[in-house]
Amino acid sequence: MTPTPFAEPTPRAPRRRRGVLVATAVAVAVAALGACSSEPADPATQPATDGSGHDVGVQLFQWTWDAIAAECTDDLGPAGYAWVLTSPPQEHVLGGQWWTAYQPVSYLLESRLGTREQFAAMVATCHDAGVDVRVDAVVNHMTGQDEPGTGWAGSSYEHYEYPGIWTYDDFHHCGLSTSDDIVSYFDRAQVQTCELVNLADLATETAPVRERLSAYLQDLVSLGVDGLRIDAAKHMAADDIAAILAPLTKGDADDGADLAIMQEVIRGSAEPISPDEYLGNGQVYEFTYGKELKGVIAGSPGLALELGDATARYVPSDDAVVFVENHDTERNGSTLSYQDGTDDALATVLMLAGAYGTPQVYSGYSFTDTDAGPQQLDDGEVVDATCGGDPRPGADLKDGAWVCQHRWPQVAGMVGWRGVVGDAPVVDTWSEGDAVALGRGQRGFVVVNFGDDELRTTLTTSLPDGSYCDVLAGGEDCTKVTVEDGRVDVVVPAGAALAWDVADRV
Structure with a gap:
C-alpha cells in the first residue's frame, strides 16, 4: 500500500x-x-x-481428507477458524461431476475424497489443531440414476434398490406429478414427498428409514464429528429430521445436545415451507442474507449494515448460519462468487465484521462448466488441494485450480479480528x-x-x-x-x- x-x-x-x-x-x-x-x-x-468471536467456519468444498487435515494444522487453526465443513463422506455414484458426491449409494465412508481411515485421521488432526469438524450429511435421498450401477466402493444399486440397505418400499412414490418430480414449490406435499430432480426420495417418516439414517449419522459422530449440515432439509418434514437426530449421542451427552446442526432450508417468497419451522432442530442457513448482500453491494453498500435486522425476512441471529456464497449459489448466480474478485472478498469482510448469524466462509475451485468436478486422477480420486504461495481475489486461475478464498488476506485477517472483538x-x-x-x-x-x-x-x-x-x-x-x-x-x-x-x- x-x-x-x-x-x-x-x-x-x-x-x-x-x-x-x-x-x-x-x-x-x-x-x-x-x-x-x-x-x-x-x-x-x-x-x-471468552471465545465469543471464535465462531467462524469454512466450507472446504471437495477437499480430500488428507488435504483438510494438513490445512487444519497449517492454516485453519493458526488463523482462528473454529470449524471446517467437509463434503459428503459416504459412497456415491461414479462420475467426474461435483454433484456425484450428493448421490449416495451406501453409507460406507469410502469416497473419492478418501477412505474411512483417512477420514478418522483427519478428524483427529483437526481436533489437535483446535478446529472442529462438521460434515455435509445427505439423508433425504439416494441416487438419481435410472440405470443400475456400481458405486465408488463397489456397491451395486438400482434407482430404488440398494442391497442390504433400502428397497422399493423405503422410498416415496408421490404420484403428485407425472414424473414424480417436484413441479410446484407452493405444494408442501410435493416438496417433501416427490423427487428432487429424480433423486430417489427416502420415506423419512417411517421408523426403519429413520433408524438406518440415525445409525449412519451416529457412525460419523463416533469418529469425532462435531456437527452436521443436513443437506436438502427443506425436502423433509422438520419432525422427521428431529426423529433422525434424537438418538444421536456425543461424548457424555445422551441427547446429542452438543452436536452442531445446520439445516439447508432455502427461503422462498410465499412458499408454505419456511426456515423457521426447523429451528427446533438447530440452526438453519439464511439464504436471504447472501442473496441480499449481493444486491446491496451492487447498488448501495450502506444497506449492508441493515442485513439481518428484518424479522420478516430473517431468522434470529443465534439461529442463522450466514454466508457470502456456497457450492450451489456460486454456480446458479444467486450470490457473489470468486469470479467477482474484490467484491467477493469485501463482502466477506462485511459478513465477518457484523454481529448477525454464525459466519461460514467458502473455499472451492475455479470452473467455467458449472457441472465440472474438482481435479481428479485417472481412477477418479480427487487431487489434494494446494493453495500456492499467495492466494488473492482476482487471480488468473485455470479451471480446476483451488481458489483458497479462506486464505485471502482480507478474509483471514478478519477471522482473527473477529476473535479479538468477540460479542462486542x-x-x-x-x-x-x-x-x-x-x-x-x-x-x-x-x-x-x-x-x-x-x-x-x-x-x-x-x-x-x-x-x-x-x-x-x-x-x-x-x-x-x-x-x-x-x-x-x-x-x-x-x-x-x-x-x-x-x-x-x-
Missing part, C-alpha cells in the same frame, strides 16, 4: 494471521501490565477472552457512497471501500486513543493509523478495506 500522511508503514515482527489464541495471549499480557499500574485496564478495551456490539456505523464503516464496541473498527476511487475521510470510532496496525494488509509491515479523541483519519484505496483492533496496537 502506498504510504500516505495518514497511513505510515512501520516495521513489525512477522505475524501473518492471528487466531483466538493470539488474542487471548495479548489480553493476558495486557492484564498483567494493568495489574502493575495504578488503574486496572478496562476489560471493554481488551481483546475478548455494533457501534459507530457510517456509510457514504460506496463506502461503509462500523465498529465493534471499543475493540475493533472496519472501513470498506467498494468504490472505484480512493476514500479519504475522518471517522468517529470508539477505539481507545493510540496507534493501530491494519490487520488486513497480509504482510509483515504495519500500515499504521492513529486514533485521537475518538477520531481517525483514513485513506482507503479503491476496492479495499482496512481493519484495526485492540490486539494490534503499536
